[in-house]
Amino acid sequence: MCFAGCGGSSGSVVDVLAASSYTDVADELETLLEDDLGINVRFSFGSSGAFLEQLNQGAPAAAVITADDKTMRRLESAKLVDASIAINRNDLIIVTSDSDVGRAINSLVDLAASDDAVTVVCADSAPCGAATDQLLKQAGLTLSPASREPNVRATLTKVILGEADAAIVYGTDARVHPDLRSVEIVDTVDVIGRAAAVKGKTHGSDIVESLRSAAAMQILADAGFSAP
Numbered sequence: 001m002c003f004a005g006c007g008g009s010s011g012s013v014v015d016v017l018a019a020s021s022y023t024d025v026a027d028e029l030e031t032l033l034e035d036d037l038g039i040n041v042r043f044s045f046g047s048s049g050a051f052l053e054q055l056n057q058g059a060p061a062a063a064v065i066t067a068d069d070k071t072m073r074r075l076e077s078a079k080l081v082d083a084s085i086a087i088n089r090n091d092l093i094i095v096t097s098d099s100d101v102g103r104a105i106n107s108l109v110d111l112a113a114s115d116d117a118v119t120v121v122c123a124d125s126a127p128c129g130a131a132t133d134q135l136l137k138q139a140g141l142t143l144s145p146a147s148r149e150p151n152v153r154a155t156l157t158k159v160i161l162g163e164a165d166a167a168i169v170y171g172t173d174a175r176v177h178p179d180l181r182s183v184e185i186v187d188t189v190d191v192i193g194r195a196a197a198v199k200g201k202t203h204g205s206d207i208v209e210s211l212r213s214a215a216a217m218q219i220l221a222d223a224g225f226s227a228p
Contacts, residue, residue, distance in 0.1 A: 017044055091185075
């Protein structure tokens with residue numbers, strides 16, 4: 001896992017385990033939580049699909065933010081977290097390189113039909129991968145990706161580095177890379193982000209309560225997340 005920088009509050013660090021799709025809002029959310037609660041907050045990022053194992057192994061997190069409903073429901077069923085709340089809605093989008101191959105992709109049908117495009121998607125264990133599989137199934141399309149990456153940021157990075165021509169990622173991830181082409185998906189799949197306190201951890205419920213505040217909702221909205 002990679003870590004965002006800590007704020008300036010005094011005292012021990014309180015960790016928030018978060019899906020990688022929240023990387024670009026972490027600094028603002030950390031500052032908000034620190035100002036609201038007077039604690040030192042640190043976000044640590046990874047694939048939501050790995051959170052169950054990490055919490056079972058004792059990951060030092062007071063709260064968890066998952067990219068989707070299904071992952072959070074597994075954590076709730078395992079009694080690792082308290083009841084969760086929905087904090088945002090995201091959707092899937094295609095990003096492509098600004099190349100001849102990339103510019104030829106203008107729809108999900110184009111992506112599935114392309115023999116030339118090197119395409120990457122998220123692993124099916126990650127929320128973005130599960131949502132991609134659902135999207136393709138409901139569209140009646142088959143895609144043969146060159147690879148399935150562990151999380152949405154790793155998937156996006158393949159296109160940024162020129163190692164892939166196209167990828168299916170979240171709209172919020174595409175938003176912060178205007179150098180890539182964004183292709184809207186008709187009848188895309190909505191993905192609901194959720195937050196929950198880890199059972200028995202100090203500050204967890206306070207963090208979740210702050211994440212449902214108007215100020216937190218505005219930070220998420222400014223980053224392109226929709227209201228849940």
